Amino acid sequence: MGKKAKTAIVPTREDNYAEWYQQVIKLADLAENSDVRGCMIIKPWGYAIWENVQKHLDKMFKDTGHKNAYFPIFIPKSFFEKEAEHVEGFAKECAVVTHSRLEPDGKGGLKVAGELAEPYIVRPTSETIIGASFARWINSYRDLPLLINQWANVVRWELRTRLFLRTAEFLWQEGHTAHATREEAWEETTKMLDVYADFSENYLAIPVFKGEKSEKERFPGAVATFCIEAMMQDKKALQAGTTHFLGQNFAEASGIKFQNKEGEQEFAWTTSWGVSTRLIGALIMAHSDDNGMVIPPRVAPAHVAIIPIIKNEEEEEIIMEYVRNLKDELKDQVYDGRNIEVELDTRDMTFSERSWDWIKHGIPIRCELGLRDIENDSIYFGRRDKEPRDKQSMNRTEFVASIGATLDDMQKNIYQKALDFTNENTIEIDDKNEFYKFFTPKNPNKPKIHGGFAKSHWCGSGECEEKIKGDLKVTIRCIPADTVEDGKCISCGEDSKKRVLFAKSY
């Protein structure tokens, strides 16, 4: 390591990206591991981001005609067994409830008792249990489309877990819809993918690629799976949301039938789609830097931290009155339909410690105010999208009046930075050697740093897909819908009709 500026996060992204990620989470108080294997605790600052994600997405779902409902957390084993591919995909890692009480074990502890006649699975996803309801609720074409969403916790007993990215329990939303025709279900699948892309780009400030998954990467039981894929700062891809066109597979498994206009019985066409607390992992890896968390203002738990700098008791009253008034003035301002949220930080720490703590937490704006600033009616502040030492002064009235515009500028800057990074590291490759070189680390000591995303031709065969995965740990992230172009497969050289997106991934 050469000489460089001291950073708040050690190690830096360049030195050890995986450990940097853990440290950002720790120092921003976002989440922590619990005593329950693979389950995380989402701390208030992290949960507040999730609440903002929920609030915005929920409005988008409702604006597109969906209604929320709630279904049981448990799925009877027999339901789970109904769709063969589905059970195959989820049976290997699930939490199974087998008993209904604890009894004294005679040694001062407790033992399990009350064995259930049929075990229950803690839902890893709810297609089968919601399908059973849909079968009851739907009788006629008049009952369609049925557009339902659920906010819930789900459990998948993952072996290797990482905070937000892969945890045994996670929070998510799962949309489940039923339609009278194939076309309508297909349209819903692509419409919700657009909603996810819109949300990711305009709220999370994360640019995404949209497209279909290859057959190997499909949701178990789906006819087609679509996804949005985003580039993280280590140039790996993260799947940030998926939508599934389920055809009539789950309708047949659950008996979701309706009488059509001609009086005949038909199976419905269904879809499902979801995003999870994984989005917070994406947020961290897309924007944060070597000083900690960077949060786009539209999903930030709070917008402004005010840090009064009080040197002695005489100053205290005048400074505290000023900052309380400033806080009230800011709270009357509105950004993105929400009143400005302000943290007034009077903790018993030096102003520098407090300022760095807010930098690590990623609050968009922090104001450091001492007596001289107040006498000048001037606000000395730093923006989280700039360097920590890049601060500026502004007249109070102007600062308050322009706070919404400042936040909006930050939201756009953060997006633009991520977009530039993604574009810089995404290239079209038509030569096999170049492709292999692109995905081979330049520095053997840093095996995880490689080229980025490659848009290359693929013949469509599972063999070529497997070959590339085996050679490079590179997978097809998605097959974009809108490009049709003749070319030669990057692996076998056979004819190809379109470029697909290749990358290493989370």
Next chain:
Amino acid sequence: MGKKAKTAIVPTREDNYAEWYQQVIKLADLAENSDVRGCMIIKPWGYAIWENVQKHLDKMFKDTGHKNAYFPIFIPKSFFEKEAEHVEGFAKECAVVTHSRLEPDGKGGLKVAGELAEPYIVRPTSETIIGASFARWINSYRDLPLLINQWANVVRWELRTRLFLRTAEFLWQEGHTAHATREEAWEETTKMLDVYADFSENYLAIPVFKGEKSEKERFPGAVATFCIEAMMQDKKALQAGTTHFLGQNFAEASGIKFQNKEGEQEFAWTTSWGVSTRLIGALIMAHSDDNGMVIPPRVAPAHVAIIPIIKNEEEEEIIMEYVRNLKDELKDQVYDGRNIEVELDTRDMTFSERSWDWIKHGIPIRCELGLRDIENDSIYFGRRDKEPRDKQSMNRTEFVASIGATLDDMQKNIYQKALDFTNENTIEIDDKNEFYKFFTPKNPNKPKIHGGFAKSHWCGSGECEEKIKGDLKVTIRCIPADTVEDGKCISCGEDSKKRVLFAKSY
């Protein structure tokens, strides 16, 4: 049964209260039983009420300084065993996860596999798992108070379940706080009881009695439990929310210690408090009538149903244009900080069927509009707090401009009606015979209808409490904080210092 008007709900409240309750839920599409024993499905109309409950309560929690977080759904058995009374209270009915996968059983089905080293309990409540986090998060008096809330699902393997009132899985919020002193924790316990009472009266329009629980009715492991109790229309009590002063019991069990200002280690003082989807059961039983659901406007999923009455194709265009404009005008109005939500009902059913369907769903206002109304620019509408056939006409401009005032009037009327009913059926009783007569059904064919709530003296002994419970199935609902008055125990005749609230209960 004598002659009476036909009602939308059969049976009526008087004929069979328990069955009436089920029918109201069914015909209002609030919820239904699932294929998972004791677990309910909350349908969109019911879930929208819960979302409104969440929105308002969440704001009240945040306004009182609490932050949301999320903790694991699973509790290791060893955690659960830490507090003796607590485990005693919950071990008899809990969902136990013992395995982590399913494997082919060789007969075409699946069998459980992957036994866990330690079983996990699906949380029935989270004191122990949250306590483990608090122990890590709290080091110094500077970390206190710690004020956390969680919105979550919990599971208690109840034998006898009833939609919303008692289900194996239910949705709730659980507040968990830690304080440096006994006084602060006690103040939090009573403050949150006040928040619950405020919410119940001002949003759910349900009057409540506040007070402490007797020792027998305390939360397992608590030093003191407080509750709000509401009278249902069968004059039984429903506990609608509880707050617990946990003393240092859970702090000792979980090791929640802090260094005080003097540099000494002390155990923290903790509280917990919760309300659940049971509140929707309370809402149904407090306000609904023999025509179905009645929902106070502040928590109603939608405010206005517009039912166009179209007699022939020629009318259709003019009527539909008018109702769409009316919908837009109404949506621009605001009531209780929320834009008016309107359902435009063009279903292929007679206008009478549609109108009755909305009555059963409890929408506050329904407008029935035919060509003649439109030609007069006049809105013909019914209010759900009045009789179904009691409708009125109003000029459109006036109707739109006064919609907020109309809803506000309804909110107050619904509360006043429930308050009058509660007051009429709550009396002070000082004579033992009178007390026994009060709680003995007047009509032996309707054993559930009895006197109501009795405010009577109690000496404080568990024996008297048990005697009354054994004789009459009547329990002490709560011990109000504010009455001190000399008297004689209604059971044993010994000295008593205060009246307590006796009732049959859910």
